[in-house]
Amino acid sequence: MAKIQLDHVSYSYPNRGRPAxxxxxxxxxxxxxxxxxxxxxxxxxxxxxxRLLAGLDLPTRGAVRIDxxxxxxxxxxxxxVFQSYTLFPWMTARQNVLFGIQQTGKWGRAEARRLADAFxxxxxxxxxxxxxxxxxxxxxxxxxxxxxxxAMDTEILLLDEPxxxxxxxxxxxxxxxxxxxxxxxxxxxxxxxxxTHDIDEALYLADRIVYMTPGRIAADLPVPLxxxxxxxxxxxxxxxxxxxxxxxxxxxxxxxxxxxxxxxxS
Amino acid sequence: xxxxCRRLLIPHLFLIALVAAVLFAPKGRPGVEHWGALLAGVVxxxxxxxxxxxxxxxxxxxxTAPYDLIVFVWVLLLLWELYxxxxxxxxxxxxxxxxxxxxxxxxxxxxxxxxxxxxxQLLLVGFFAGLILAVLLGLYAGWYPRLRAFSYPIANVMAxxxxxxxxxxxxxxxxxxxxxxxxxILLGVFWPTFLGTINRVVGMEPQILDSARMLxxxxxxxxxxxxxxxxxxxxxxxxxVSMTTSLLMLNFAELMGATHGMxxxxxxxxxxxxxxxxxxxxxxxxxxxxxxxWIVTKVQKKxxxxx
Ligand SMILES: Nc1ncnc2c1ncn2[C@@H]1O[C@H](COP(=O)(O)OP(=O)(O)OP(=O)(O)O)[C@@H](O)[C@H]1O
Ligand SMILES: [Mg+2]
Numbered sequence: 001m002a003k004i005q006l007d008h009v010s011y012s013y014p015n016r017g018r019p020a021x022x023x024x025x026x027x028x029x030x031x032x033x034x035x036x037x038x039x040x041x042x043x044x045x046x047x048x049x050x051r052l053l054a055g056l057d058l059p060t061r062g063a064v065r066i067d068x069x070x071x072x073x074x075x076x077x078x079x080x081v082f083q084s085y086t087l088f089p090w091m092t093a094r095q096n097v098l099f100g101i102q103q104t105g106k107w108g109r110a111e112a113r114r115l116a117d118a119f120x121x122x123x124x125x126x127x128x129x130x131x132x133x134x135x136x137x138x139x140x141x142x143x144x145x146x147x148x149x150x151a152m153d154t155e156i157l158l159l160d161e162p163x164x165x166x167x168x169x170x171x172x173x174x175x176x177x178x179x180x181x182x183x184x185x186x187x188x189x190x191x192x193x194x195x196t197h198d199i200d201e202a203l204y205l206a207d208r209i210v211y212m213t214p215g216r217i218a219a220d221l222p223v224p225l226x227x228x229x230x231x232x233x234x235x236x237x238x239x240x241x242x243x244x245x246x247x248x249x250x251x252x253x254x255x256x257x258x259x260x261x262x263x264x265x266s
Numbered sequence: 267x268x269x270x271c272r273r274l275l276i277p278h279l280f281l282i283a284l285v286a287a288v289l290f291a292p293k294g295r296p297g298v299e300h301w302g303a304l305l306a307g308v309v310x311x312x313x314x315x316x317x318x319x320x321x322x323x324x325x326x327x328x329x330t331a332p333y334d335l336i337v338f339v340w341v342l343l344l345l346w347e348l349y350x351x352x353x354x355x356x357x358x359x360x361x362x363x364x365x366x367x368x369x370x371x372x373x374x375x376x377x378x379x380x381x382x383x384x385x386x387q388l389l390l391v392g393f394f395a396g397l398i399l400a401v402l403l404g405l406y407a408g409w410y411p412r413l414r415a416f417s418y419p420i421a422n423v424m425a426x427x428x429x430x431x432x433x434x435x436x437x438x439x440x441x442x443x444x445x446x447x448x449x450x451i452l453l454g455v456f457w458p459t460f461l462g463t464i465n466r467v468v469g470m471e472p473q474i475l476d477s478a479r480m481l482x483x484x485x486x487x488x489x490x491x492x493x494x495x496x497x498x499x500x501x502x503x504x505x506x507v508s509m510t511t512s513l514l515m516l517n518f519a520e521l522m523g524a525t526h527g528m529x530x531x532x533x534x535x536x537x538x539x540x541x542x543x544x545x546x547x548x549x550x551x552x553x554x555x556x557x558x559x560w561i562v563t564k565v566q567k568k569x570x571x572x573x
Contacts, residue, residue: 056476056480073479074479074480074482076482078480080480082473082477086474086476086477087477088478088492088495089572090495091495099481099491100481103481103482103483103487134572
């Protein structure tokens with residue numbers, strides 16, 4: 001059975017006046033252990049899609065199913081990193097991570113503390129563990145949010161441009177760390193839906209790339225490159241470059257005809 | 267260095283003028299010959315000023331406030347002294363001389379302290395009972411829509427009614443004056459805080475709410491670990507105002523039918539035409555209010571260190 005299934009999902013924000021449909025009849029299946037990247041231009045509905053998967057909003061039509069069961073709200077089998085870093089401002093970095101871990105109810109107090117520190121170290125924030133969010137930079141806050149999300153060890157990870165505010169080096173390291181976390185005995189265990197603007201990031205991480213135009217899924221491309229993808233052979237590199245060209249073309253095509261998507265959404 | 271000296275010079279010129287006025291004032295008015303307490307008071311004020319200056323310098327902050335304030339105090343005392351003891355222009359009974367007021371501090375300190383303690387007891391009980399009850403009920407009413415739906419309209423009607431309006435009635439209604447004062451203060455604090463708490467919970471930032479919802483908190487965790495800390499800064503920032511309002515309400519209530527308390531002391535002194543006592547009482551109330559706000563500010567800083 002598919003881990004995540006979107007079944008004719010439509011969504012409109014409950015606006016006064018005429019509700020505009022932000023997602024229109026989406027169908028998507030994500031298998032267990034799959035890493036799916038969602039690409040698309042700003043405002044095409046990526047965050048909205050992630051909110052539906054999280055259960056923060058419910059589809060106006062159709063259903064989001066996880067392990068075959070319709071989602072009716074947030075669950076501890078899912079964790080999310082929001083596009084705008086959202087920590088609890090009254091908790092220190094460590095308390096934020098710890099609170100997330102404790103909420104899963106999987107570990108005892110001592111173990112939870114150890115895990116929180118381990119994950120903070122992973123995002124290179126061991127020294128900032130006792131600082132409050134207002135004392136951290138945007139990128140540092142985002143790293144705490146990532147640590148919290150990863151430390152919760154949920155089956156499904158939802159990430160909304162998590163690395164946008166980070167510098168290249170730590171970005172690379174976190175990409176690798178996140179990828180490493182998914183594997184157990186050579187088998188990918190965690191299912192990841194990862195929103196990004198960055199084509200190269202998607203090509204580095206994804207098993208599949210979903211390209212969205214406003215309200216719809218315009219393309220669903222598998223990325224059959226071997227892992228790890230740091231040093232690819234020449235043949236594979238050619239394959240990757242071909243994929244990149246396809247994606248760039250998808251972006252460009254929208255650029256030429258920006259009205260078309262709006263027209264067929266109405 | 268010369269700048270610092272000049273700063274200290276002006277206040278001290280006024281100080282010398284004041285002391286001279288006190289020492290050489292004609293001894294015509296009643297009680298003016300007992301100037302010991304006044305001079306002791308002047309010494310205490312001067313010491314407070316010097317402490318403030320030293321603390322300021324240690325911190326490296328060169329604030330002009332202590333210098334300006336002390337000049338203000340000396341000038342005020344000097345004018346008062348000139349108007350009463352020195353020139354004898356003022357009405358000898360209605361306007362007491364500084365000597366009389368400071369002598370009151372000396373003679374009546376036990377009575378003053380007792381009355382302060384009495385007022386503070388009522389104030390703190392009423393204030394904290396109102397605050398805690400309002401925050402608790404406000405959190406629950408804010409989080410559970412059904413509770414909110416019925417309590418919100420009630421709070422909207424009750425909150426704007428000033429508690430002093432029904433305090434005469436409460437004084438008549440309640441068995442003792444003490445319980446009446448506590449209830450007046452409690453109600454005065456409760457409704458605005460309750461309403462404010464509900465509003466803060468409902469207006470919670472959507473991102474924080476979403477983050478919290480993703481962690482599937484139980485209602486208990488939600489209320490105690492998310493909502494409570496979330497509303498604390500807003501609640502605490504209103505604390506100083508509500509504390510001062512409470513004291514106002516208490517002193518007002520004490521004007522009718524109390525047998526102890528600061529408001530009673532002032533009222534009673536006026537009834538017996540003992541205006542030196544009345545002025546001393548008013549000054550003491552001012553000092554107490556200042557101390558209370560200072561404490562509240564300290565508490566605020568502690569409670570919201572994460573902002
Ligand atoms: N709370 C909301 N109420 C009404 N409309 C909304 C709301 N949030 C988003 N929208 C609209 O829904 C559409 C999709 O928004 P969404 O945030 O999902 O885009 P996105 O793909 O995540 O964009 P970006 O890459 O800039 O983050 C946009 O047209 C936006 O105006
Ligand atoms: Mg977005």
